Amino acid sequence: MWDFSTDPDFAAELDWIRDFVVRECEPLDLLFPAGGDPYDVSNEQARAVLQPLEQQVKDRGLWACHLGPELGGQGYGQLKLALINEVLGRSYWAPTVFGTAAPDTGNAEILAMFGTAEQKARYLQPLLDGDIVSAFSMTEPQAGADPKEFLCRAWRDGDEWVIDGEKWFTSNARYAAFLIVMAVTDPDAAPHERMSMFVVPAETPGIEILRNVSTMEEAEDEGIHGYVRYRQVRVPRDAMLGAPGEGFTVAQARLGGGRVHHAMRTVGKCQRAFDMMCERALSRRTQGSLLGDKQAVQAWIADSWIELQQFRLLVLHTAWVIDTQPHGAARTQIAMCKVAMAKVFHDIVQRAVHLHGSLGVTHETPLAGMWMTVPSLALADGPTEVHRTTIAKQVLRGYSPAPGLFPTEHVPPRREAARARYGL
Numbered sequence: 093m094w095d096f097s098t099d100p101d102f103a104a105e106l107d108w109i110r111d112f113v114v115r116e117c118e119p120l121d122l123l124f125p126a127g128g129d130p131y132d133v134s135n136e137q138a139r140a141v142l143q144p145l146e147q148q149v150k151d152r153g154l155w156a157c158h159l160g161p162e163l164g165g166q167g168y169g170q171l172k173l174a175l176i177n178e179v180l181g182r183s184y185w186a187p188t189v190f191g192t193a194a195p196d197t198g199n200a201e202i203l204a205m206f207g208t209a210e211q212k213a214r215y216l217q218p219l220l221d222g223d224i225v226s227a228f229s230m231t232e233p234q235a236g237a238d239p240k241e242f243l244c245r246a247w248r249d250g251d252e253w254v255i256d257g258e259k260w261f262t263s264n265a266r267y268a269a270f271l272i273v274m275a276v277t278d279p280d281a282a283p284h285e286r287m288s289m290f291v292v293p294a295e296t297p298g299i300e301i302l303r304n305v306s307t308m309e310e311a312e313d314e315g316i317h318g319y320v321r322y323r324q325v326r327v328p329r330d331a332m333l334g335a336p337g338e339g340f341t342v343a344q345a346r347l348g349g350g351r352v353h354h355a356m357r358t359v360g361k362c363q364r365a366f367d368m369m370c371e372r373a374l375s376r377r378t379q380g381s382l383l384g385d386k387q388a389v390q391a392w393i394a395d396s397w398i399e400l401q402q403f404r405l406l407v408l409h410t411a412w413v414i415d416t417q418p419h420g421a422a423r424t425q426i427a428m429c430k431v432a433m434a435k436v437f438h439d440i441v442q443r444a445v446h447l448h449g450s451l452g453v454t455h456e457t458p459l460a461g462m463w464m465t466v467p468s469l470a471l472a473d474g475p476t477e478v479h480r481t482t483i484a485k486q487v488l489r490g491y492s493p494a495p496g497l498f499p500t501e502h503v504p505p506r507r508e509a510a511r512a513r514y515g516l
Contacts (some may be wrong), residue, residue: 095450096206098175102172103512105152105154105397106175106176106179108152108154109154109176109180109190110179110513111277112148113179113180113182113183114182116145116187116189116322117145117180117182117183117185117186117189118144118182120141120145120183120184120185120189120346121140121183121184121185121458124138124184124185124216126328132267133224133225133269135399137326141277142185142189143190143222144413145181145189146189146191146222149190150191150384153166154166154176154190155190155194156190156191156193156197156200156220157172157173157176157190158173158192158197158200158201158349159200159201159204159220160204162217163204163220166338169411169414169415169416170349170352170411170412170414171408171411171412171415172280172409173258173349173352173353173356174352174353174356174408174411175355175356175408176190176192176204176409177251177353177355177356177360178357178359178360178363179358179360179403180187180192180258180357181356181358181359181361181363181364182359182360182361182364182502184440186253187357189322190284191222192353193219194350194353194354195226195227195228195263195264195326195345196219196226196264197268197350197353198227198228198346198347198350199227199272199346200216200219200220200228201345201346201349202272202289202342202345203215203216203219203291203299203333204347205331205342205345206289206333206345207291207335208330210330211291211330211333212495213356214377214407215269215270215291218269224245224267224268224269224270224272225264225422226264226269226271227262227263227264227265227269227270227271227272227294227318227504228262228271228272228346229259229262229265229272229273229274229292229320230259230274230343231260231261232244232253232257232258232259232260233258233260233319236260236475237398237474239283239284239286239499240283241338242274242276242286242287243257243284244256244257244258244259244274244275244276244279244322245257245275245276245279246275246277246288247275247277247288248329248442249326249451250330251305251328251329252326252327252329253273253290253326253327253328253329253331253332254324254325254326255273255292255298255322255325255327256323256324256325256390257275257321257322258302258319258320258321259273259318259319259320259322259509260319260322261305261317261318261319262317262318262319262320263315263316263317263318265301265304265316265317265318265320266304266316266317266318267301267316268291268294268478269284269293269294270292270293270294271290271291271292271299271320272290272291272292272293272333273290273322274287274288274289274290274339274343275290275292275322275339277289277336277337277339278336278337279408284340284341285329285340286337286339287337287339287340288332288334288335288336288337288338288339289332289333289338289339290331290332290333291327291331291333291340292327292331292413293327296326296327297326298322298323298325298326298327299321299322299323300320300321300322300323301319301320301321302318302319302320303315303317303318303320303347304316304317305317305318305319305466305502307465307468308465308468309461309465311462314328315362317427318366326373332355336497346494347473349414350411350473351426351429351473352407352411352414352429353409353432354433354473355403355407355413355429355432355433356407356408358403358433358437358469359400359403359404359407359438360362361441361462362396362400362403362436362437362440363400363442363445364458365440365441365458365459366393366397366400366440366444367464368395368444368448368457368458369392369393369396369440369443369444369447370384370393370457372444372447372448373389373393373447373508375502384424385448392443392447394514395439395443396439396440396443396444399436399440400436400440402432402436403432403433403436406428406429407424407429407433408430409425410422410426410429411427413425420430422487423486424482424483424487425482425485427480427482427486428479428483430473430474430476431476431479431483433469434469434476436469437462437465437466437469438469441459441462441463441466442463442466442478444459444462445459445463447483453465454486496507
């Protein structure tokens with residue numbers, strides 16, 4: 093059953109979120125331009141700005157909506173979450189204000205699904221309250237996210253696990269109260285059964301942040317993506333999340349929905365860039381007329397609008413499949429969102445930057461910051477090439493080889509069969 097309508101009560105919530113994001117969150121992007129200050133819970137000035145806004149969201153009942161009511165959320169399905177994230181994507185800090193910032197959202201889901209009562213009390217509740225932040229430590233310097241190549245190991249020593257190895261791009265490591273770490277516990281097992289997941293307090297001896305890596309949009313000394321060395325870090329036996337060998341399963345439990353949220357936030361970013369493009373077209377004059385009167389500009393606007401609407405519907409359909417179909421049914425759709433996301437964002441932002449001329453490449457507008465995040469979209473949550481392979485394999489499973497080796501061997505017999513069927 094298809095239904096493109098939105099429940100009136102939820103539509104009212106979306107209206108409130110949209111107004112709140114534009115009025116309260118977008119100014120934060122000027123106050124904290126892609127910096128780490130709000131993640132630093134010891135930064136009293138930054139927290140003083142964020143916490144009153146977070147409280148308004150909590151009072152409205154819209155904090156951490158991806159979690160169930162027993163954890164203080166609304167337990168919304170992916171379709172409603174997609175519509176919310178579309179709005180939150182307009183602002184860098186809106187996800188933080190709404191308790192849905194990565195990697196905390198995924199880590200909260202992992203703890204909710206696989207954590208013990210003690211782990212939930214120690215880590216999950218403070219995370220949900222916004223009192224701490226966390227880090228997800230999975231990818232490795234020499235392997236990326238390929239589980240076949242992971243080298244970080246963990247082994248049992250009495251009642252403890254010992255973790256040893258390096259992890260790359262551990263976002264928020266410098267501010268995290270705890271890290272969720274994936275390590276190889278059975279190197280001889282099948283690739284997706286070699287690893288296990290552990291929750292590790294940040295103060296545990298042996299954790300060394302080799303450096304905080306900055307991305308294109310961050311200042312060199314303000315990077316928040318940690319290159320981390322675990323030097324025989326010891327954690328209790330019950331620090332494991334899930335069973336031994338279930339690390340990949342635990343990771344996938346957070347990544348599927350997370351990719352959809354990321355894609356829908358990208359819709360919001362594209363929409364903001366598109367808004368700026370249209371506003372520019374109606375306000376800037378050149379050669380005696382508005383930019384919006386130029387045929388080339390009109391083509392850019394038309395192409396951008398078509399691409400944005402196509403991508404938006406793809407993501408919403410994916411969310412609907414997750415909500416209504418058995419677990420795993422949306423694998424191909426999720427991969428499609430991931431592949432399309434990087435290209436649509438690139439094309440729309442590039443046009444918006446170009447239409448703004450020299451202004452577009454400065455930090456006078458959000459466009460420069462958007463443009464600097466373009467390459468990361470094709471890499472985050474798995475490279476585009478990997479997801480293309482996933483799509484192709486899944487699609488080809490629905491087909492069978494054509495009879496014969498060449499068209500001349502199978503087309504005439506099929507034509508004759510068709511003629512015979514209709515008595516021709």
